[in-house]
Amino acid sequence: MLCFLFLVFLTDFYYHLFNFTKLGFRTRDSLTSGKKFKNVITTDGHSISFLFTRTVKKSLATTKNPSDFIDDIRNGCDIWGVDPGVSTILTAVDTSGRQRTTSLDEYYHLCGYNNANFIRMKHQEQHTAQFLKISNLSSLKTSNITEFAKACQERLSLYDDITSYYNENAWSSKLKFQCYIRKQKGVHEICKRLMHGSVKYNKKASTGVKTSSAENESKYCPPAPLDHPDKPRKTIIAFGDGMFNSSLRGNRGAPVRLIKKALQKYCGNQLEICMVDEYLTSQICNRCKSRNMDNVVTEKSKRRVHTILKCKQNTCNIVWNRDIMAAHSHL
Structure with missing residues (x-):
């Protein structure tokens, strides 16, 4: 009481x-x-x-199959085939031929992680003495009670240095809060690329537009596939359900599950997500439907290019980007 x-x-x-x-x-x-x-x-x-x-109510929603969207397809909705990955988080293709790609580097840039690392390195260079003391502390991750007590004692003795390094003008807390805000905006921007109103693919976007300079004078950069002028009545996303680790050794983590969860929050009358089996989507040619694909080999080094596939069928001989072909297979 x-x-x-x-x-x-x-x-x-x-x-x-x-x-x-x-x-x-x-x-x-x-x-x-x-x-x-x-x-x-x-x-x-x-x-x-x-x-x-x-109190969270138990979800009663059932997983929809592609056959459940026949009426929406007949009414002229937008359909996107999305192939998730690691180095390229999302590769999307719609029925009109538009392509959308979001790389892992682009995601980290949108979230502000690169800028945050630059600020941390700059602060580290300005406080080298304090940083060396903190970096040489013994680890707390030990099962030996003597070593654990030693690590705690070292931190208590350097309490003033640790607090002055991290709490000066609350720079570390402010930086974390800014990254949190930019992460929400970055995920929202990636979701809008599959719906309508994204910054990267709007009318004023400069993605892919050639700028005059001596370096790229002979290069051709096609314009970005812009959004349609009118917002679609409904959008259906065929999302690949491939299960793989979100990170590979030597690479940063790919937030595929985070993007998928964010897209599911937008589901309703205007957006639907249909999970599609990814079995053999990157091995069967999307044009001739034959399983006769092989990696392109470079002429000089004879190195196999993993991202480029060529159909060996004599009547086809098409060259595919692996992720683009997989996204087409989802449609």
Whole structure:
């Protein structure tokens, strides 16, 4: 009983201390109805987080098959075939021939991780002495109690150096918060590339447009496949369900599941996702439907190019990009 009264008092205290109307809670009772406020608040000195819990209803939605979208296809909806990957997160092709690609490097740029690493390296160069002390600390990841106690003692003795290195003007916390914001915007931008209104493929986009300079005078850069002027009534995404590790050795992690989860949040009357089996999609030619593909070999080094495939069928002989062909196979 005393514990319950204490929690009620704590909730009242937090409600009067913070302006919860910014979070959508206009009354005191709204904090404990639906979304339960757990009276837990965390902060890193710059941003602040409030912990809520809510009762989640069991999803009754059933997985749709391609045959369930026949009426939508007859009504002229947009259909995208999406092939997920590691070095290239998404490779998409629609029925009108437009192509959309999002590389792993582009994702890290949109999220601001490259800029954050540059700022961290610059701060490290300006505080070399403190960084060397912190980097030479013993690891806490040990099962030996003596070594663990030694590592804790080292951190306590360097407490002032550690706090001054990370908490100077709260630069580390601000940087994490900026990356969090840019990550939300970056994922939203990638999702809009498969719907409508993306920055990369709008009317003012300069992607692929040739600029006059001495270096690229002889190069041809085709213009980007722009979005249609009108927003489609409905979009169906045939998403490949290939199961693979999100990262390869020596490569950064690919957030394929994150993009897929973000797309599922947009599902409704305007967007539907259909999971498609990826079996043999990169081995069967999408034109002649024969399983007679082989990698292109370079003339000088005789090296097999993994991303380029050529059909060995005499009546076909088409050259495919592996990811583009797989995306076409999803349609």
